[in-house]
Amino acid sequence: MFYRENGQFKTSYRSDQQIFPVAQDRIALGLLALVAFVAVPMLASDYLFRAVLVPFLILSLAAIGLNVLVGYCGQISLGTGAFMAVGAYAAYNLNARIEGMPLLLSLIGGGLFAMAFGVLFGIPSLRIRGLYLAVATLAAQFFVDWFTNRVPWVTNRSSSGSVSVAALDLFGIPMDTPARRYLLCLALLVLLGLMAKNLVRGAIGREWMAMRDMDVAAAVIGIRPVYAKLSAFAVSSFIVGVAGALWGFVHLGAWEPAAFGIDKSFQLLFMVIIGGLGSIVGAVFGAAFIVLLPLLLNYVPHWLGLPLSTGTAAFLEHMIFGALIVFFLIVEPHGLAALWSTARQKLRLWPFPH
Amino acid sequence: MRRIGEVILDIRNISLRFGGVKALSDISFDVREHEVRAIIGPNGAGKSSMLNCINGVYQPQEGSITFRGRTFRHMNSRQVAEMGVARTFQNLALFKGMSVLDNIMTGRNLKMKSGLLAQALHWGPAAREEMAQREFVERIIDFLEIQPYRKTPVGRLPYGLQKRVDLGRALAMEPQVLLLDEPMAGMNVEEKQDMSRFILDVNDEFGTTIVLIEHDMGVVMDISDRVVVLDYGRKIGDGTPDAVRGNEEVVRAYLGTEH
């Protein structure tokens, strides 16, 4: 009843190509932006920022990056943690070694280094695909694990093997309160997310999807597989690298290589699968899910009066993730994003059933 | 009246083997500009393989292909596409995850020049280019009469419409030579009439040279200017439809010999 496209005719291709062609969507988005940018910083608690919102935003960004590679271009990657690590350590080195390096430049620099790394490790994808590529990305993961652990130059010769970042400031404004850090992450997520959305809707996005769906036909149309695959790796790694830098700088503050280990890679892959392959907004759903589930597992039993030990909660988490992956792969391969889309379809017809 | 021009595509002595199987043996024929050239033959004769060689999907062991005076031993898919050769596939090679509009838009890929960053920002020239290509593709969609389906994922369309999308994608490349691999397979009489009309319109309006693999003899005789007949990878006939129809070897290949 409320969610109708009736009367919303498009008179130009430009208006038809908008990201949100339905007016109700735009209104909803406006409200969401208002809540996210204004209400939340005023109302949320420090704990909410630190434990929920900031990790959710950063992981959403990383998941969007991974989705570009896996969901849109069909190249599987089990080494995302490594790309985050490259972004984080590169940003750290830029920050620590160059006097007065602006924060944004460090972050972007981290992304660029990750991009170079991504293109390098994307080269095998030109010859191998699918399962074999998955194992090759493991090579990237373990190599970076080792490199950040053993090569002292990377950690600026820190004796403990971990690095930390001093107070952050953005154009002179200190990023000291959780609210400000949240806004920084939110701004970057919105900016890079929009850019990613533009890319996947445009010519390069179509090239990626063509490679994913049928690469032989793509070649016959004149798409160059090399360019398509490497650009997917490049864009994906850039975004993941920036996310990694944010993870280290804003969320962790101080970290060691284990923060970007293979568990992180799996976590991101799960986000992308559960959220929906080939959907930008799906990546955000997936991140929300993965961030909220452990909290639910911690709090719900507590409220019900059956406290779980943290160990047990962790094991249950593993089991639930595993089961959900299988569930989504069987029932709805396009993940939460597809469920959301179906819900909206039903909303269009509401209150009628069909 | 179509004006048939000079030889645009010259196939010389092409031989193709897969391990021990000889798919094509010493095939030679030419294609003239603006004509409709049919390739016919029983199943397994090597017709699709021939098109695959032209497209650079298969690399023949022997022979050469001359396109507009430039001779190639091996064709490179992208090069072929850039030179203006487009193709449809027997088994439809549509991108199942994308909509009709997006599928046809991929055919415009070679014409789109905006860099990555410009696309990401959807800035000025990149945005305008996207709109311009959209307009071009919409004209193709009009031509093929598939407007209501433009946002539908191609996987959901019936077979006949998918074939049209395949044709649309090839047309989007603005090809000089259009290779059609059994464009009417699996269609009923009406759909075949529609498809024939589209093919003839393309040939008439844009002067596109058509190389067509087809099994329906009625269609072949009606719309083609010249016909090549293949059987077991060899050429057994080459000429106008009437000439080929009378060729004994061709009749034998299709109907079998009497025992």
Next chain:
Amino acid sequence: MGFFLETLFGGLMAGMLYALIAIGFVLIFKASGVFNFAQGAMVLFAALTMARFAEWIPQWTGLHGMLVVNLLAAAVAALAMVVVAWLVERLVLRHLVNQEGITLLMATLGISYFLDGAGQLLFGSSTYKIDIGMPKDPMFVLENVFQGGLLLSREDLYAAAMAALLVLLLTLFFQKTRTGRALRAVADDHQAAQSIGIPLSRIWVIVWSVGGLVALVAGMIWGSKLGVQYSISLVALKAFPVVILGGLTSVPGAILGGLIIGVGEKLSEIYIGPMVGGGIENWFAYVLALAFLLVRPQGLFGDKIIDRV
């Protein structure tokens, strides 16, 4: 020279342990076409089941003889693996029959996470012992050739013997028994096998059970040597480079691949390691696999992959 030989031997032994895990993986891939990311988790689960039951059986029944207790524990673990195989077929494989490899791979990733969590939930997460009577004392050989002799692990030799026995049994099973032949038929062509009346779902349960049993043997040997702990499933990830080297469909390839990686790891660690701060073992296997993939994607003995248009 003596040190080199010792390192070599150590590498061969380590490689053989990888090969044990890889064999289970190859079996499952051969007969169901599934790239089983959960093989390592299965090894861990099997080992955990056996280790804990080996503790509990004496507590519950008062039996104390090592042989009896271990046999019973192994039997329970074997049964558990069959149940796992049945559940996997019923809940996962059946519903993903015609999906692409990537989907199946990700499904097994999910299974691996599930098994990890379930195993630790049911059996706890400390380190447990498996004691199957393997001798722990070292032995010295060739004392007349090298001064002091070469230090070899007796346990490793026993493990190698067990692995060889396992491979022999598997070969006999596949070549001589009716079920084995059926499995080979299914591996060749699912549809053809179905059309001659081979029940696909039962075959898959059998295949995954065999994979589970092989995982149990691997788990016993690993657990006896290193203790049963969560890190086994991470080390088991190395089975993937092993099968890439050897070819996804070849058991001899898995063994050879395992040996090459085991030796390669050890040697590069000892000889190149000190120059770069050590830790090469962590990535050597994967980088080697990557190099192989670029040069010879089908591995040493695998089937060549042909793309048809």
